[in-house]
Amino acid sequence: MAATGLQFRPGAIFSARAAHPASRKLYHHCSPQRIYDGRGRCRLMAKSTNGRPQISASFREVMIDEKSSEDGVPEQGGATVSITVVGASGDLAKKKIFPALFALFYEDWLPEHFTVFGYARSKMSDEELRNMISLTLTCRIDQRENCSDKMEKFLKRCFYQSGQYNSEEGFSELDKKLKEKEKFNAKTSHQAGKVPNRLFYLSIPPNIFVDVVRSASRTASSQDGWTRFIVEKPFGRDSGSSGELTRSLKKYLAEEQIFRIDHYLGKELVENLSVLRFSNLVFEPLWSRNYIRNVQLIFSEDFGTEGRGGYFDNYGIIRDIMQNHLLQILALFAMETPVSLDAEDIRNEKVKVLRSMRQLRLEDVVVGQYKGHSKSGKTYPAYVDDPTVPSGSITPTFAAAALFIDNARWDGVPFLMKAGKALHTRRAEIRVQFRRVPGNLYRRNVVGTDLDKATNELVLRVQPDEAIYLKINNKVPGLGMRLDSSNLNLLYSERYRREIPDAYERLLLDAIEGERRLFIRSDELDAAWAIFTPVLKQLEEKRVAPELYPYGSRGPVGAHYLAANYNVRWGDISNDEN
């Protein structure tokens, strides 16, 4: 490596704190190689030769020495990064990935020497790709100057290569173009010999994941830098197919090169879950069966599968939302304290808790499917009205489930999940219902409030309108003694002026930086499938008919009976305003 005068200090977070007064701002959620920059992000931490830690204002200022990343190749400094979006013509690429890349560029998070490539079968020129993606780029932070300037600069760095997904020739062509750009980037910098790093984002249907990985890894891997692949879900349909996918990917890639994305892990409130729990004394001591009665993980969308019915019908809501997004949140919620914030320490704890979970039983599941509905002169279609959905499909668009963790902390506590499409509202939240206060002094003296029912509830609203609030019993001001249930409320839009980044921005940046904390390791995936596979098989083999619910409703009533079996009331129903 070129001599630079700056060095990484892996794992030096505590000595950095001692050495540098400014490091009081250390963000405890930063990984050991990073430091909080005071602007809401962890930046790569470097140490100058005079021994002072430095915070990089952007990657371009971070120089590296012989220290290497876990892939065995040098990290960002002195490097070029090429990001290839495979499936560039598709829905996710247009809707999420290109806009996220632009947002990162706009906010100066991308390395100086980056190039974006789109790859798909559709024939397109570079200019046509730029036109296509320009339609979905937005300036995330409103009223900023130079937005169109920045957009133009970003688009100039976007290129396109057409090719088949199983074609080594196609990816060889891409490789040639990538090399040209990498050479150009190296020439335009003051530093010769930049390491070319490559990131592939597989934004394609799952049946072609392995074709792409085989062809791209053989012909378009970086020779001297790292090569990473972000893989989108679904990761199989069950334990068997997921294991098969993992084995196939590992024929061509090392586990460290595979970044299995679950975009819910990139959501702000989900990131904050561990902060809330592990850095506030008031929560962690209560985080167990001793104080928590039940935990609810709720996802609802107020639209159906419009346009994605073809994909969805092969998976259903349990595989689409529960087995991944909700289960990942559950694992973060329920895991034991990790040894450190290092990705492997966190993922080890997640695996442990997932492996302590009982397999989901058929009697603990309720499934539903939305039917057509007319309201105020408007007609909403049934799931089976989608022309890409086979007629008579019994694929669930709604499910509720009761899950259990058989360990000392959570023994007997129901973790209830509920996920549905075409419901009355769009919402994702975690609700923690606490036990009643034993021998509550006010139980006999207060009229109008059943204190055994009005227990504390902590709500983390992941979306929309991110918020954390705690329901408490409070005395209504006045001379009498009347209690009500009120919220201690942290509404993000009121507390923080900053716009919340999209989950894909955080995850793309993490993948570029080699931060694996928010990506799924293969053993996590195995443990997650082990919980759901038996019930998914039974639902299919027994052809369990879903309970129909009207589009735009609150879903099947069966969900209430399921909760009642465990003496639980869904928090989102009993407190709809909250």
Ligand SMILES: NC(=O)C1=CN([C@@H]2O[C@H](COP(=O)(O)OP(=O)(O)OC[C@H]3O[C@@H](n4cnc5c(N)ncnc54)[C@H](OP(=O)(O)O)[C@@H]3O)[C@@H](O)[C@H]2O)C=CC1
């Ligand atoms: N869309 C979304 O909101 C979400 C998507 N995902 C996942 O992300 C991935 C991409 O999703 P999305 O963009 O919706 O997918 P698309 O169906 O839009 O497919 C992406 C691209 O892949 C190519 N393609 C589509 N079908 C086939 C096929 N049968 N054989 C070969 N190539 C095909 C097409 O490009 P071309 O014809 O030009 O080659 C298409 O533009 C999927 O794994 C999906 O499950 C995950 C979360 C949300």
Ligand SMILES: O=C1O[C@H](COP(=O)(O)O)[C@@H](O)[C@H](O)[C@H]1O
């Ligand atoms: O992974 C998926 O997530 C989306 C919901 O994501 P959100 O960030 O918009 O809440 C869901 O619509 C889709 O069916 C599923 O595949």
